Amino acid sequence: MNSELQKRIVTSIFLILLLIAMFFYTFILIISLIIIAIISWIEFYALISNIFRKNDQKNRVFRFICKALSLIYLSALVYFVLLAKTTNDETEIVIAYSILISVLSDIGGLTIGKIFKGRKLTKISPKKTISGSIGSFVFSLSLLPFFIELLPNIDLIIFIVVTLLISFTSQMGDLFISYLKRKAKVKDTSDILPGHGGLLDRIDGIIFAIPIGFILFNLF
Numbered sequence: 001m002n003s004e005l006q007k008r009i010v011t012s013i014f015l016i017l018l019l020i021a022m023f024f025y026t027f028i029l030i031i032s033l034i035i036i037a038i039i040s041w042i043e044f045y046a047l048i049s050n051i052f053r054k055n056d057q058k059n060r061v062f063r064f065i066c067k068a069l070s071l072i073y074l075s076a077l078v079y080f081v082l083l084a085k086t087t088n089d090e091t092e093i094v095i096a097y098s099i100l101i102s103v104l105s106d107i108g109g110l111t112i113g114k115i116f117k118g119r120k121l122t123k124i125s126p127k128k129t130i131s132g133s134i135g136s137f138v139f140s141l142s143l144l145p146f147f148i149e150l151l152p153n154i155d156l157i158i159f160i161v162v163t164l165l166i167s168f169t170s171q172m173g174d175l176f177i178s179y180l181k182r183k184a185k186v187k188d189t190s191d192i193l194p195g196h197g198g199l200l201d202r203i204d205g206i207i208f209a210i211p212i213g214f215i216l217f218n219l220f
Contacts, residue, residue: 015193023096034078039199043198047180048063048066098206111135118131166216173209
């Protein structure tokens with residue numbers, strides 16, 4: 001096992017333990033969300049700054065808009081998660097489910113993509129394959145038996161459709177950040193997580209999956 005893979009495994013274990021602690025302990029959730037949001041915002045703004053390097057008026061205005069909108073979005077997302085944690089058990093379950101879908105979509109895409117390889121999904125991220133995308137959908141559906149009893153008011157077919165849509169959104173979020181990295185000519189958003197890159201590299205799907213999951217479950 002090479003050192004890079006060892007770093008990735010150790011970091012993954014730490015992140016899983018942190019996620020569990022955030023679910024059970026509100027003070028850890030609050031502190032972690034604030035830190036994650038700040039670092040992710042810095043990483044996102046660094047990408048935008050690399051893409052629009054010229055210091056002319058047009059680029060300065062665009063950077064400011066991206067800076068403001070991303071800060072508002074992440075702040076609203078943190079507030080929404082904290083509010084759900086303290087006021088609504090069902091919303092908390094939906095958020096947890098959306099996060100796990102995003103995590104399993106990543107794992108499924110990486111695992112199935114490496115095993116079957118095949119045709120590339122898009123030029124935006126050359127390592128992603130169609131087989132990996134299918135693997136993301138399949139892995140996300142493996143959560144159904146564990147959550148369908150927790151949200152009993154939703155029909156099974158609707159549950160499956162919503163799960164697939166959340167997985168799709170997570171994959172699109174991943175591709176969106178990959179597109180920005182490609183435009184910025186960087187491999188990772190930062191090197192804060194050994195073996196993984198930046199925080200934004202790890203939560204790129206999650207930050208889009210959570211609001212979509214909430215909207216879809218409330219819509220149906």
